[in-house]
Amino acid sequence: MLIYDLVVIGGGPAGLAAAYEAWQNGVKSILIVERDKELGGILNQCIHNGFGLHYFKEQLTGPEYAGRFIHMLRETGVEVKLDTMVLQVTPDRQVHAVNATDGYLVIQAEAIVLAMGCRERTRGAISIPGDRPSGVFTAGTAQRYVNMEGYMVGRRIVILGSGDIGLIMARRMTLEGAQVLACIELMPYSGGLTRNIVQCLDDFNIPLYLSHTITRIEGEGRVERVVVSKVDNKRLPIPGSEMVFDCDTVLLSVGLIPENELSKEAGVHLDPRTNGPMVFENMETSVPGIFACGNVVHVHDLVDFVTGEAERAGRNAANYIRKISCAEEDEPEIQVIRGSHVTYTVPQKLRTGNIGKTLDIFFRVDNTYEDVTVKVMSGSKELHSRKRRYVVPGEMERLTVPKERLLSAEENAITVLIE
Amino acid sequence: MKEVVCVVCPMGCRLQVDEDNDYAVTGNSCPRGATYGKAEVTNPTRVLTSTVRVRGGLYPRLPVKTRSEVPKAKLMEVMSIINEVEVAAPVKMGEVVVSDVCGTGVDIVATRDM
Amino acid sequence: MLSLLFFLGRGFARIMYDVAVIGAGITGGAVAMELATYDLRIALIEKNTDVAAGTTKANSGIIHGGYDPEPGTLMARYNVLGNRMAGELCANLDVPFKRIGSLVLAFTEEDLETVNLLYARGIKNGLSCLSILNREEVLALEPQLNPSVLGALRCESTGIVSPFEYGVAMCENAVENGAELFLETEVTAITDEGPYYAISTNNPEQPLIAARMIVNAAGVDAASVHDMADTPEFSIQPNKGEYYLLDKNQGGLVSHVVFQCPGKAGKGVLVTPTVHGNLIVGPNAEDVEDGGDVSTSRRGLDFVMETAARSCKGISYRDNIRNFAGNRAILREKDDFHMAFSKNAHRMLNLAGIKSPGLTCAPAIAVDAVKMLGERGLRLIPKERVITTRRRVKFAGLPILEKERLIAQNPAYGRVICRCETVTEGEIVDQLRRPIVPRTLDAIKRRAGAGMGRCQGGFCGPRVHEIIARELGLDPLDIRKDDRGSYILTGITKGGQ
DSSP states (O other): OEEEEEEEEOOSHHHHHHHHHHHHTTOOOEEEEOSSSSSOGGGGGOOSEEEOTTTTSSOEEHHHHHHHHHHHHHTSOOEEEOSOEEEEEOTTOEEEEEETTTEEEEEEEEEEEEOOOEEEOOHHHHTOOBOOOBOEEEHHHHHHIIIIIOEEOOSEEEEEOOSHHHHHHHHHHHHTTOEEEEEEOSSSSOSSOHHHIIIIIGGGTOOEETTEEEEEEEOSSBOOEEEEEEBOTTSOBOTTOOEEEEOSEEEEOOOEEEOOHHHHHTTOOEETTTTEEOOOTTSBOSSTTEEEOGGGTSOOSOHHHHHHHHHHHHHHHHHHHTTOOOSOTTOOOEEEEEOTTEEEEESSEEOGGGOOSEEEEEEEESSOEEEEEEEEEETTEEEEEEEEEEEOTTSOEEEEEEHHHHHTOOSSEEEEEEO | OEEEEOOSSTTOOEEEEEGGGTTEEESOSSHHHHHHHHHHHHSOEEOOEEEEEEESSSSSEEEEEESSOEEGGGHHHHHHHHHHOEEESOOOTTOEEESSGGGSSOOEEESSOO | OTTOSEEOSSSEEOOEEEEEEEOOSHHHHHHHHHHTTBSOOEEEEOSSSSTTOSGGGSSOOEEOOSSSSOTTSHHHHHHHHHHHHHHHHHHHHTOOEEOOOEEEEEOSHHHHHHHHHHHHHHHHTTOOOEEEEEHHHHHHHOTTSOTTOOEEEEETTOEEEOHHHHHHHHHHHHHHTTOEEEOSOOEEEEEEOSSSEEEEESOTTSSEEEEEEEEEOOGGGHHHHHHHHSSOOOOEEEEEEEEEEEOGGGTTSOSSEEEEOOBTTBSOOEEEEOTTSOEEEEOOOEEOSOTTOOOBOHHHHHHHHHHHTTTOTTOOGGGEEEEEEEEEEEESSOSSOEEEEOSSSTTEEEEEOOOTTHHHHHHHHHHHHHHHHHHTTOOOOBOSSOOOOOOOOOGGGSOHHHHHHHHHHOGGGGOEEETTTTEEHHHHHHHHTSSSOOOSHHHHHHHHOTTOSTTTTTTTHHHHHHHHHHHHTOOGGGOBSSSTTOBOOOEETTSOO
16 A cells, blocks of 8 residues: 555646645645656647646647646656556545556545546537447547547548637648538537637638537448538527538537546535536535546636646645644635526635635636626625626636635625626 | 737737728727737738657657747648658757748747657 | 368359358357357358447347247247346356346326236246336335336346347357358358358458358348348338437436336337446337438437436436437238248248347247257257357456456556546457457447447547557558448548548
8 A cells, every 4th residue: 555645636737736736835745646658638639829828928839838847847756657547536535546567556645636637528418310430529539649649530520519629620630631611519609719719710711600500410331421400599400401511520529527437436526517526715625635626626728727726726735734724623614606697616615714815716607798797795795896898608717806805704605696 | 991800818809900091900909909900910920730740759749839920821831841740759848840941930849848 | 071172153162061140140149159069160141340230239238028028929938038048148158137127117097907918928928027016116116217107017037238248249159169250241142052052242252151051140131131042931120229328327217127118109218227337218119211220310319318208207318428229120020030941942041020029039049040950950969068158357347356466467457448437458458369359449349348438438449449450460540430431540640641
């Protein structure tokens, strides 16, 4: 049995930053467990740029962003096990993992940081009917084949979903010589950053069909065509609006789901809104000593926010290990409730004793709104508010609330809403 | 009049750029937008990211990027140069893989160690 | 063993087979497995890239109790026998199987009558594990069911099995005992040469197979195969059933196979855990023209969802991981199997119309089919040594010490390739070394389980791809997802198209 003060599960951007921050905060017995053959996580296949604008004040590519943290980590004594798959995390913080050299590992940790990231939603999750030919990939899997293994996955491509992954792959495939026929988006707005619409679709004259969806995939052996229909305001296909695209590949960019099988088995409570663990202001989950950060908590758009969240988790995991706590044992928990037009908040619960000068509340909205006010309420009392010119579901929002405002909450629940 | 969506910040202001009026920009919420609007119409540029073949590395492809923006019109030409490149591992992040690609004055560099 | 080699007018066939089994689905596999226990040269001929890849891989995976078929039919006889055989056979062949029991739910007075009818039928068919439950008893057993249920027929001998593993196991066993398997070999003509049949195929490496007797187990194509050798005697109506396969987090919703009463609206839709822990919901039943059309449809899937709601309202379809469909071969002429030699091509035994409960019946059908061949002149000399078991490593379920031991023996078991189902590289390589070599991603999925989980191969796909290429010495560009034409990659980047 191995013993570490801190075990970080996942060596992607979240895990890297958490481990580094914990080290900087005095924990010297840290192990990162990573299933792939190198650190970096999903960033290794995100060869496009746009990372690090906030954190490094530079525009970096995914591998460069990961590289910064990997280099920083090399200056520390943080240990890493690669090619190692965690099979189980127990509520008393034992990590079971396997790899080819050590065999079956049981690692006892004082604290754990969950940083497993997320997986992609599949065709089955949205039940696209039709044949089941080859040539239907989730965008991330195609990205792995193209960027790391060096293979082309198709020649004539239709992309479902205008989230960033789909948009990025539209550009990537075009630059590698494929023809991207269309990007199909179910909602009346795109889920991706405007900059990606411009630089991935407009630049290459790839049409974006909003309020459309793929209603059928056809092909014997390999994809041969897809049927696309317009949808109404209930997102149901409108009969008679069908278009047929002759293609050989479908890339699905239809959503990411935090990967929490390990969290569940450890007894961590999940928030059904995010599919990730319910977390406190210090990124601790419902199980004391188990922290979580990054896409495993909620799906992020900017890796810079992942890093910030991971640093918070790492720092607090270090406090936990060093038994430094600012919150009282029996301090009442304040629920953070999502109000009108807010689909979820992270954190979901607060212990004000743990909050420094300010608290960052992250949330997403349910639609596109212009010139609105974000409010934090306690009952009918307004604790804090900020105006926003423009909020969209595809871009996570951050509201920084001064601690003293939170202290003036009258009840043990605060609501975040959009007006 | 050309319409351009500004990508400098997430607001995505819809800019109107008047080619007949020294590329005066309206619709922007900040001065960066004005700069972007004019540039986007007169000389749109992009950073290009891609991969090159690599021998003896952890993976068969090495991710690269143009160190700074290159003219958008030259993207496909730059791609054709990139497609011919083969490097040998080990490679360091930032190492120049193609210098002054297509006469743009911009180098293509590796974006990771391999 | 004289004159095994001979020259045919049409082409050189190297050996004369005693029996050619056309179709390597559950029926053909079972027959080949049974035949292979005798001293015979057997050819198992399959048009697909893999065995058990037709109807056998796309059904509910039920080992039926035997109360549904009409007493006196072949279906009834073989259902009961096959159900009894399943336990030992699956244990020997290391095929996942669980006898979880079934409920046929009644929601109306009419349904209650049907339940009584099925009960009586089951008794007549020889079952002793049946009981009729009232509403309270049903809900006590299955709290997630629709509370408007009035009662149910309970059968304790119903089981769930992995249908494709069942089929693969039988075909593997046949091959291990000497049967020769021809994949991607579609029969195009059958000529009666007198003492033997000349079977023409579309496989350039095996254009002609000569066999003294034929077993036609060609599923939805059984009539077309028969009609190559004789004038039409029966016809097959392919009938499609569509399914939802849901995440394992739904697998505990019910603990029995939950049927609905067949009624005016049709046969009803079932809800059941699978033997792997998922939940399956389906099927509908729609006649189709083309037996090879296994596409799903919005209409079909919606029907399944709406009809299943009658049994259970709490099914979370956002946890669906896959939809699929399969075609049953339904005999038009009668509501039973067709098990008979052709009239003129009288050494061709047709096992046709093997619809539900075909999966259950197959091993029992095989025993009688071989007897019938014997009565028709096949010399049945039991082999001295016959392999009757197989064992596969299934890493995920092993105790820790076993896992440690395995990895110490072979580090490939320490490399988890499929995260969702915890399938290791060792297990995938094991399958690539079995008597029937899986060459596609889906063939590996059906055997080792990699890609069967909630991410549907999103993570492990490229890795499994690489392992298959490496182990079989194939170009990754040539590796397919499943059947012919299902290529995955179109080229390399930077290589030109």
